[in-house]
Amino acid sequence: MSAQSSENRVAQAILNGYLAVFFLYMFAPLIVMSLAAFNAYDYPSVTQWRGWTLKWFSALAEDDRILIGLQNTVVVALGVIVISLPLGLAGAFILTRLQSRWTGLLYAALVSPILTPGIILGISTLIFWRNFDVPGGLFLTVLAQSSFIASYSMLLFMARLQRQDRVLEEAALDLGGSNLLVFRRITLPFLYPTIATASVIAFLQSIENYNTTVFAIGGDWTLVTEIGSRFRFGLSPVINVIGVIFVVLTVVAATLYAYYRERERKRVLAIELELRAMDRQARLAAKRRGPEADETAVPLPARA
């Protein structure tokens, strides 16, 4: 027994050390990159330190190509949301309700873009639209990105629809509600949280996409393809500033989310405790009134 517990302790220690090394591996590069944004040296570096500066931040604010790229990124991301959410939703409805031996094949076809290398999605879009004389650009970027982001939305909607209680829809239909009314008043509201999640995920997927975009973008550029071309022509700490902004935004968003989750958890816990206390008081009151009145106290379930 003691042999096993000491084995466990050693294993735990090794694992903790491993976790520490792993997170160092994950974060050290980000720290190096962020530090270089504040170095006065003209080439991004942390080793040739020329003193702290904020000049790269103002350089970024005056960098037109990057600002236009940012604008294009947002336009593309909004376009992707507009196209991929309805497609994903339609696919999810069909796959969750269609009982056929073709369902498996259809499913495979609809998720295949996720498993296809991004560059191939960009290339095939480019080749397809050349037949209609549409050159690479923001429009093709929206379409190329939508082909796989729609699949992600579909998976999210499917997960939600599989948890749907159909009784409500059935009841509304039996009471004479039209299909459209039932869809608008029952199905859609049930999907609202997923629509929000899917929009956020589509937006994030779109703004950070490079491999698909670089083939479909043509002469235009997004923030990410502009960063990509800077590696070839004129690397400067301005890129690091963008990195710092990304890091800060991500940390803030992730922390807010974690904080919100924690508060939600505490709120649920508090309600649970309050209910327990009420329950206990009710029981006490019932006991004081005598055993015959016990039925009036409604026992609460142990967990809310």
Next chain:
Amino acid sequence: MNELLRSYGRGLTGLFVGLTIVWLAVLVIVPQAMMLEQSLWSKERGSEISLRIDRAYTELETAKFDLAGDLAPDKKAELEDAVSRLEAEIAELEAQEQDPPKVYGLQNYTKMSGLHFNIFVKTIAYAALVTLLALVVCYPIAYAVAHLSTPRKAALLLLGLTIPYAINELLRVYAWLMILDYQGVINSFLAAIGFVSFEAKTWVPFLEYSGSVFVAMIYAYILFMVFPIYNTLETLDRNQIEAAKDLGGSIWLTHRRVVIPHAKPGIAVGCIMTFMLSAGSYAVPQIMTRGKSGDWFSQLIYRQFFESFNWNVGAAYSFTLLIACIVFIFLMMAIFKVGIRDIAK
């Protein structure tokens, strides 16, 4: 189909079916089919045709020269005939030279040079190695986050995993460029302890080794391995692990017989995603070589499209990459005995 019609009526069902068909056709199937079609033909602008044009021009000149001389009427008519015939032939040949006919065949695939084929094999081998290493590195992490931590600590660890995940792939890789650069962090460290000297230019040229692409790639895609495995491990009942331990199973045996079998779908998804991303990665090799060179198959494809403007060969190379990825997916499904439904979750 009946169930759909009953829940949503004709109009909405029609809309859903229509949207799905448009999605499949316009965004997925037809573009892929066209890429395949494009890869199966080429336009040969052979030297033979221009030789024939030159010869026709010479004949035409001779005939015209003869015409200018003193000739019998029948001879003259014959020569005039020859001139108009030659002129028609030249016009036709020149049209052909401008727009040569499509020649269908596998030539775009079979023409792949030894160098390009080596790059293809190297890319696939590297991608497989990246996948394997990522699996080895990530499995303990996913297990630790899912099972060995208190809920609070697990939430913190997940947060730590999400932050690098949310930062752009290019910027994540860029951080490694700074570390491995000539005067980067590692070389400066080596100089500080006297291993290399900047004056004597004896620094280690990490970026010239293809291994640097490899290191950055593991870094860039490691989290696509962690999350799928974590998701499946999270659903494993902790009592099963306890039971295995109580029955005297060692840590190794418990993992081999209880935890890993449960995590199979997650491992399969993680491997497929990591392999697909690394085999098809354009960003990582492009940045690690600062866009100057780099022999990753995706860069070769990019050059076929945007530098050689040979879309047919580019399409053939893309299709080859796609086939490699599909083969890998089926391989994983066979090894881990999972279906397509388990995969995309």
